[in-house]
Amino acid sequence: MTEGNFVDYIKIYASSGKGGRGSAHLHREKYIAKGGPDGGDGGRGGHVILRGNKNMWTLFPLKFKRHFKAEHGGDGSKQRSTGKDGQDVYIDVPLGTIVRDGETQEILFEITTENTQQILLEGGMGGLGNWNFKSSTNQTPRYAQPGIDGKEGWFQLELKVLADVGLVGFPNAGKSTLLSVLTAAKPKIADYAFTTLKPNLGIVEYRDFQTFVIADIPGIIEGAAEGKGLGHRFLRHIxxxxxxxxxxxxxTNDIKKEYEILLNELKKHNPELLDKNRLLAISKSDLLDDELKEEIKKELPKGIKTLFISSVAQQGLVALKDTLWQMLNN
Incomplete structure (x- = not known):
């Protein structure tokens, strides 16, 4: 997937169908002059429904179709015939999609599992036909209910990437290079900060045809939790x-300090992020000899497992995959 095709935020306009009118028909046929009311009910208006699709990785398909309108319900007719229900409109979204009200920004629901269906807008109910109003005191009602109007409005869809492992680091830390080596993903790689502007996903092939998904998240800078750099736009994916x-x-001049800055930005954004499994990888380790590695080990942060790797020299990658697999499955 190219970076330009990764869309994680979009606004859509949706309207559900209006309910059909009830019929005020009176039964008439040969030899039956006054057969009484037999008007049927109107059909329900179509719903607008969001549906989880595990084969979608982005909101890109919605970029060029942002208006969705469900069908109106059919009107009731004679012989108590109920009108046809309006056809529902289904909007497929990737797993991890959050739906907000376009005006209040209130979170309405989230789609996180395959084939989960959530009604975004309910269609209007059909009106009752006149036969519903027949009584001993009113045996020939000549009125029926109109259908209830549908609903409409703007909605905001946000995608939080669903991946097993999230790559966290400063810009130009080598995250995209590592992703390209571990997976078949082809992220943009260059020797300058913020090469990656949107998350990239890749599937890591492990032993016995097993796999897990890894996400390259755009680089964090100090102050990201307050919106600096790419700020909240990428922190939500973690x-x-x-x-x-x-x-x-x-x-890096001070590995421990850099790790603490990253950890602090995550904590300020959402303290619950610190409850996740963490692993520290020292990249570009092909620049180090054994003596330098020993010196660095003395200054590493405590309480987190650390590995030395090199994406370019293909060093330590098997141990990295083994460790990640164990963390994911324990």
Whole structure:
């Protein structure tokens, strides 16, 4: 998937169908002059329904179709015939989609499982036909109910990427390079900050044909939780990952300080992120000899397992995959 095709925020306009009118028909046929009321009910207006689709990774399909309108219900007719229900409109969205009211920004619901269906807007109920109003005191009602109007409005869809592992690090830490080596993904790679502007997903092939999904999240900078850099736009994607892989280059001046800054930004955004499994990988380790590695180990942050890897030199990647797999399955 190219970066330009990754859409994680979009606004749509939806309207449900109006209910059909009830019929005020009076039964008439040969030899039956006054057969009484037999008007049927109107059909229900069509719903607008969101449906989870595991084969979608982005909101890109909705980029060019943002207006959705369900069908109106059919009118009732004679012989108590109920009108046809309006056809529902289904909007497929990727798993991890949050739906907000376009005006109040209130979260309405989330789609996180395959084939989950949530009614975004209910269609209007059909009106009752006149036969419903027949009574001993009113044996020939000549009125019926109109259908109830449908609903409409703007809605905001946000995608939080669903991945097993999220790559966390400063810009230019080598996250995209690692993703390209571990998976078949082809992220944009260059020697400058913020090469990655949107998350990239890749599938890591493990032993015995088993796989897990890893996401390259755009780089964090200090102050990201307050919206600096790419700010909240990418921090929300980390919330869905069960394991966080912190990536810090070996040539960083202070690895421990950089790790603490990253951890602090996550904590300010959402303290619950600190409850996730964490692993620290020191990238570009092909620049280090054994003596330098020993010196670095003395200054590493406590309480987190650390591995030395090199994406370019293909060092430590098997151990990295083994460790991630164990963390994901324990």
């Amino acid at each position: 919330e869905r990952n069960s394991t966080l892989l912190f990536l810090i280059p070996a040539d």
